[in-house]
Amino acid sequence: MNVDSLYALRDVAGVPSHPILFLVLGVVTFALHMFAVHVMLGGAALTIRGALSQDSYWRQLANAMLSTAKIAVSVAVVIGVAPLLFVQVIYDPFWYTSNVLSAWWVIGFIIILSVAYLLIYLFYFKNEDLTQNKTRCPGSMILSLALFIVVGLIMHTLTNQMLSPDQWMEWYAPQGQIDASGTQLHSINWARFIFMIALAAPVTGAWLYGYRHYISVRPGSDSGYLEFVHTLARKLLAQGSVVSLLIGAIWMVSLPENQTEFLTNPMLYITAVALIALAMVPTLFGSKINNGYTAYWLVAIAFVVIALVAVDREIIRWFALVVESGYNPMDYPINMDWYSTILFFATFAVVGGMACTYLLTVAWQAGQTEGTYTPSVAISRLGNWTIYIIAIWIVHYFAVGFWVWAQ
Ligand code: HEM
Structure with missing residues (x-):
C-alpha cells in the first residue's frame, strides 16, 4: 500500500x-x-x-x-x-x-x-x-x-x-468486486x-x-x-x-x-x-x-x-x-494542548487516585472483617470527598465546554 x-x-x-x-x-x-x-x-x-x-x-x-x-x-x-x-x-x-x-x-x-x-x-x-x-x-x-x-x-x-x-x-474488493457490507x-x-x-x-x-x-x-x-x-x-x-x-x-x-x-x-x-x-x-x-x-x-x-x-x-x-x-x-x-494534557493526568491522579483508594480500602477491610463491616469516620469522609470531587469534575467539564463553545 x-x-x-x-x-x-x-x-x-x-x-x-x-x-x-x-x-x-x-x-x-x-x-x-x-x-x-x-x-x-x-x-x-x-x-x-x-x-x-x-x-x-x-x-x-x-x-x-x-x-x-x-x-x-x-x-x-x-x-x-x-x-x-x-x-x-x-x-x-x-x-x-x-x-x-x-x-x-x-x-x-x-x-x-x-x-x-x-x-x-x-x-x-x-x-x-x-x-x-x-x-x-x-x-x-x-x-x-x-x-x-x-x-x-x-x-x-x-x-x-x-x-x-x-x-x-x-x-x-475481493476479485475487484466491492464488498462494502462490513460483515x-x-x-x-x-x-x-x-x-x-x-x-x-x-x-x-x-x-x-x-x-x-x-x-x-x-x-x-x-x-x-x-x-x-x-x-x-x-x-x-x-x-x-x-x-x-x-x-x-x-x-x-x-x-x-x-x-x-x-x-x-x-x-x-x-x-x-x-x-x-x-x-x-x-x-x-x-x-x-x-x-x-x-x-x-x-x-x-x-x-x-x-x-x-x-x-x-x-x-x-x-x-x-x-x-x-x-x-x-x-x-x-x-x-x-497543555490544558487537556494536564487535565488528563490530574483526573487520573486526583479523581482516580481517590476513588481507587476508597474502593480498595473498603474492599480490603470488609474482606478481613467478620460480621458486618463499618468503615471508620476517616474512610467515610474519603468516600464523601470522592463523590464531591467527581461532581466538581463533571461541572467543570461542562463549564469549560460551554466556555469554549461560546468563544
Ligand atoms: C470483556 C471481554 C473482553 C475480552 C475477552 C477482551 C480481550 C481482548 C484481547 C484478547 C485483546 C488482544 C487482541 C490481540 O492483540 O490480538 C484485546 C485487545 C483490545 N481490547 Fe479487549 N477484550 C474485552 C473487552 C473489551 C472492551 C469492552 C473494550 C473497550 C471498550 C476493549 C478494548 C480493547 C482494545 C482497544 C484492544 C486493542 C488495543 C490495541 O490494539 O492497542 N476490550 N482485548
Whole structure:
C-alpha cells in the first residue's frame, strides 16, 4: 500500500501531545485491560467448574470466583476504553480502516458484550449463594463466558487487520468486486488469540494465591479449603504457564512475514524467561509463598509478565507498520494542548487516585472483617470527598465546554 494514502488518512487536527505519550499510555493501559480480562476469564471458568460440581470446596470457590468475575468484567470494560482511545489517536488510519472493513462486528461487539454482561448477572441472581448444593441455569454462565471470548475475538481481529494494510484492498474488493457490507472478519491469527486467552490460566493461578492469603487471615478460616485453593493455584500457574509458552511459540513460528523481525528481538526471550520464572516462583519459595505479602507479590509478577506481552505486541505492531509499511506515528503533527494534557493526568491522579483508594480500602477491610463491616469516620469522609470531587469534575467539564463553545 502506498504510504502517502496512509498519511492522508490522518486526522488533520494533529495530536494534542507528543505521540510517545499516547504510545506508552496505550501499552500500560492495554496491560491493565488484559490483566482484568484474564482474571475475569479465569474467575468465570472456575465459577462454571465449581457450579457444576457437588464438592463443597469447589462450590465455595465458585461462589467467591463469581463475585471476582463480576467485578473483573466491569474493570476490563472500563479499562478497555483507554487503549481504545490511545490506539485511535496515533494509529487512526489503521484502526478506523480495520473497523470499517468489519463494521457489523464493531457494532455487534457492543451488543454481544451487553448480552454477556447481563447473562453473568442473570446467573448471579439465580444463584446468590452457590455453596448451596444446587445450581440454577448454569447455561447462562457458560454462554456468558463464550460470548466474552467472542468479544475478545472481535477485538483481536480488529487489531490484527490493522497490521496488514497491503491486504485491505483485497478485503474491500475481493476479485475487484466491492464488498462494502462490513460483515466479514478478515484476519484472525488463531495462535496469537489463543495465546492471549491462555494467559488467563497462569494469571488466575497467581490470583488464587493472593485470594488464598486474603481469606487465610480471617479468624476461623478452613485449613482444608485453603489447601484446596493452594493446590489448584499451583496447578494453574505451572501448567498454564507451560501451555501458554507452547502456544506463544506456535504464534512466533507462524508470524506473518511483515512481523518476523520480532523473532530476533531480545524482548521475545525476556518475556519467555519471565513466564517460566512466574511458574517457578511457588517452587522457589516453597511454603514461604503463603507468608506475609509474598502471595501478593506473585500477583504483581503476573502483571509484569502481562505488561511484557503488551510491550511485545507493540514492538510487533511497530515492525509491521513503521518498518514494513513506512508509516511513523512519531511524526504525527502536534497541536499541543497543555490544558487537556494536564487535565488528563490530574483526573487520573486526583479523581482516580481517590476513588481507587476508597474502593480498595473498603474492599480490603470488609474482606478481613467478620460480621458486618463499618468503615471508620476517616474512610467515610474519603468516600464523601470522592463523590464531591467527581461532581466538581463533571461541572467543570461542562463549564469549560460551554466556555469554549461560546468563544
Ligand atoms: C470483556 C471481554 C473482553 C475480552 C475477552 C477482551 C480481550 C481482548 C484481547 C484478547 C485483546 C488482544 C487482541 C490481540 O492483540 O490480538 C484485546 C485487545 C483490545 N481490547 Fe479487549 N477484550 C474485552 C473487552 C473489551 C472492551 C469492552 C473494550 C473497550 C471498550 C476493549 C478494548 C480493547 C482494545 C482497544 C484492544 C486493542 C488495543 C490495541 O490494539 O492497542 N476490550 N482485548
